Amino acid sequence: MLKTALHSTHERLGARLIDFGGWEMPVMYRGIRDEHVHTRTASSIFDVSHMGRIEFRGPAAEGLLDHVCTRNIAKLKVARSGYSHVCNEDGGVLDDVIVSRFEDHLLMVCNASNREKILAHLHKHAKGRDVVIEDKTTSTVMFAIQGPATLPLFRENLDKLPIDVDAMGRYGFVTGSYMGTGYSVFRSGYTGEDGLELILPTMAGVLVWNYLTKDGGEKRVTVRPAGLGARDTLRLEAGMPLYGHELHKGIDPISARCGWCVDLEKDFIGAAALRQINADGPRRKLVGLVLEGRRIARQGAGVLVGDQMVGEVTSGTLSPTLEKSIAMAYVDADRSDADEKLSVDLRGSRVGATIVPLPFYKRVQ
Amino acid sequence: MGAPADRRYITTHEWHKLDGDVCTIGISRFAADELTDVTYVSLPAVGAEVVANQPFGEIESVKATSDLNSGVSGVVTEINGRLENSPELVNDDPFGEGWMIKLKVSDPAALDALLTAEAYEAQLGG
Numbered sequence: 405m406l407k408t409a410l411h412s413t414h415e416r417l418g419a420r421l422i423d424f425g426g427w428e429m430p431v432m433y434r435g436i437r438d439e440h441v442h443t444r445t446a447s448s449i450f451d452v453s454h455m456g457r458i459e460f461r462g463p464a465a466e467g468l469l470d471h472v473c474t475r476n477i478a479k480l481k482v483a484r485s486g487y488s489h490v491c492n493e494d495g496g497v498l499d500d501v502i503v504s505r506f507e508d509h510l511l512m513v514c515n516a517s518n519r520e521k522i523l524a525h526l527h528k529h530a531k532g533r534d535v536v537i538e539d540k541t542t543s544t545v546m547f548a549i550q551g552p553a554t555l556p557l558f559r560e561n562l563d564k565l566p567i568d569v570d571a572m573g574r575y576g577f578v579t580g581s582y583m584g585t586g587y588s589v590f591r592s593g594y595t596g597e598d599g600l601e602l603i604l605p606t607m608a609g610v611l612v613w614n615y616l617t618k619d620g621g622e623k624r625v626t627v628r629p630a631g632l633g634a635r636d637t638l639r640l641e642a643g644m645p646l647y648g649h650e651l652h653k654g655i656d657p658i659s660a661r662c663g664w665c666v667d668l669e670k671d672f673i674g675a676a677a678l679r680q681i682n683a684d685g686p687r688r689k690l691v692g693l694v695l696e697g698r699r700i701a702r703q704g705a706g707v708l709v710g711d712q713m714v715g716e717v718t719s720g721t722l723s724p725t726l727e728k729s730i731a732m733a734y735v736d737a738d739r740s741d742a743d744e745k746l747s748v749d750l751r752g753s754r755v756g757a758t759i760v761p762l763p764f765y766k767r768v769q
Numbered sequence: 770m771g772a773p774a775d776r777r778y779i780t781t782h783e784w785h786k787l788d789g790d791v792c793t794i795g796i797s798r799f800a801a802d803e804l805t806d807v808t809y810v811s812l813p814a815v816g817a818e819v820v821a822n823q824p825f826g827e828i829e830s831v832k833a834t835s836d837l838n839s840g841v842s843g844v845v846t847e848i849n850g851r852l853e854n855s856p857e858l859v860n861d862d863p864f865g866e867g868w869m870i871k872l873k874v875s876d877p878a879a880l881d882a883l884l885t886a887e888a889y890e891a892q893l894g895g
Contacts (some may be wrong), residue, residue: 407777436831437806633805637831653851698809700829721831722808751827751834 408453409545409609425516427454429475430631435470437472439630440689440724443595444765447551448630449616455687456519456525457540462512464533469503469510472529474657474674476667482504485575487665489657490514490522491674495681496609496653497660498525500645501601502592504577509586513546515647529673530761545609550599550617550689552767553625577732594635596642597767635719640730643692643763649703649718650690650732657684657747659713659734661762688715690742692762706749707733708759714739717748728762731757772797772888773864777880778889779822779840784864787880791846792872794839795829799893801863804830805889807856812848812870819843819872821879826869828859841879843872 405430414421420429431452432439442448466723475488485504489497499518504511514522526537555569562568566580567589572578575708577590585605588603604612618629635647643661645651651662656674657666658681668679675746695701701720706713715735723730731748742757747754772778775787781798786793801807809829812863819825825845848870851858859867874880884892 432805435806633831698829699811700808700831700834704835 406450409606410451410453410613413610413613414451414629416635416755418628419631422632422633425454425519427516429454430719431759432630432631432633433555433629436631436633436637437724439628439634439643442628443551443597443630443634444640444725446625447549447553447557447627448634448735449552449613449627450548450630450632451545451613451637452548452601452635453541453545453609454516454699455541455546456512456514456516456522457515457544457546458512458523459538459540460512460535460633461508462533462535462536464530464667468526468533469512470670470672471675472526474666474672474678475503475512476670477503477505482507482577483572483578485577485592489651489662489665490525491657491672492653493651493677494676494707495656495674495677497647497651497655498653499658500523500651500662504588504590504623506579506588518647526726538751543606543614544687546608547602547604547609547613547616548595548599548635549602549627550595550597550717552597554597554599554627557625557627567600574598574759594642594644595638596644596763596765597638608706636719637724640719640721640732641723641763641765643732643765645690645732646719647660654740655680656686658682660689661690661692666701685737687737688734689737690718690762691715691733691735691748691750692760692764693717693731693757694726694760694764695731695757697755698729698751698753698761701731701733701750701755701757703733705731707735708747708749708754709744714746725765732762735759739769770863772799772886773818774886776801777840777883777885779835779883780889780892781838783838783840785840785880787877790874790877792841792843792874792877792880794862794870794872795868796837796859798863798888801860801867803832804835805832805860806830808860810852810856810859810869811846812837815845817845819845819870822841827885834890837869839870839872841872841876843868843873843874845870846873847871860882871885
């Protein structure tokens with residue numbers, strides 16, 4: 405398995421490590437629920453260095469990205485990031501990514517499990533184009549620092565770390581150099597909280613992690629490590645899709661509630677198929693469910709109206725914030741209205757479920 | 770903290786503590802740690818029959834749902850009602866406050882066939 409630069413730090417912190425997309429990553433340190441709650445109330449740091457970071461340079465870089473991405477990349481401004489899907493010809497999702505425009509290059513951050521697949525896809529479509537594609541995944545680290553205490557912490561330390569989080573705006577980013585080390589800091593995240601994501605050279609990783617997680621003492625909130633387990637429960641509460649669950653090549657962005665990142669006026673791989681789906685209306689839709697009781701619906705659990713199967717659960721958990729069993733599911737479009745009386749099949753027993761608007765949790769702005 | 774020596778175990782991690790002909794059953798710390806935060810425990814009703822090596826309930830965490838098994842047969846005399854609102858007791862104190870059911874066992878000698886603490890830990894080491 406591949407290891408990030410923080411691997412021995414995670415071991416030292418007592419993390420439980422698992423194989424995730426070919427990388428040995430921390431699933432938890434203190435406990436998933438503890439880490440989830442700390443993120444919602446204070447600030448957590450996640451090592452997300454396993455995610456793919458791919459840079460594009462050259463006159464055809466933007467054209468290549470506009471060819472493979474659903475989003476209009478030409479309209480993405482410098483120092484801004486945007487969420488996009490990458491689809492196949494049928495409009496099936498190959499990955500969900502974030503594209504950022506720097507002064508002299510474009511960056512795509514993709515899922516760890518899809519990195520090889522996306523690189524092959526990009527190289528195939530780059531043939532004959534004047535573009536250089538560089539995979540920076542192993543020469544950089546990436547941290548997500550998320551939670552309501554994050555931005556105040558950076559504002560307090562503006563003299564030491566000149567990162568103006570307010571000038572950035574949400575989905576903006578800044579680049580700079582501190583003591584000879586280049587950094588990129590993005591105001592984005594995958595938890596439903598405000599916060600930052602940092603990309604640094606590998607050799608600065610441990611130093612910066614230790615600096616950020618040092619004990620804040622009585623007066624200051626301590627940024628605590630959180631693992632992939634909490635990352636999953638946080639994004640689920642925030643109604644965000646996860647590749648391999650809500651997103652996969654058998655589903656299109658429109659059915660997945662991500663039509664907002666698709667520019668149907670643009671030509672890209674999958675555009676024709678998506679225009680058709682948009683015109684016909686999707687046959688199934690991604691919905692949020694709240695179940696009765698505390699039992700958790702797992703991926704694959706059937707969703708029924710009476711005895712008729714009308715859908716399937718993609719993700720489920722017991723929401724620490726709402727103290728309810730929540731799930732996302734694909735449900736037949738004609739059954740996806742909020743007043744349908746549904747049930748979910750949990751290992752043979754039926755539990756009542758209600759469709760609720762996503763997200764389940766929205767931070768106080 | 771190892772598996773307490775005052776009780777017996779089965780390979781699916783349930784401990785069995787006999788007092789006369791009543792056996793208290795719960796899961797080991799190893800199992801609780803593997804599950805991570807327990808969110809729900811489904812237990813049988815008082816009076817229900819439990820059959821050795823057949824599931825008598827379910828335990829759920831964020832990570833997984835698992836069956837609960839007993840190594841001995843009997844009738845449920847008591848269940849831990851606190852687990853309904855505080856399933857985290859299983860994580861906090863799996864050998865004590867996190868107990869799950871008490872069984873009036875048909876054959877107390879059947880516990881002798883179950884794993885000792887030492888044997889349970891040895892087969893964990895794997």
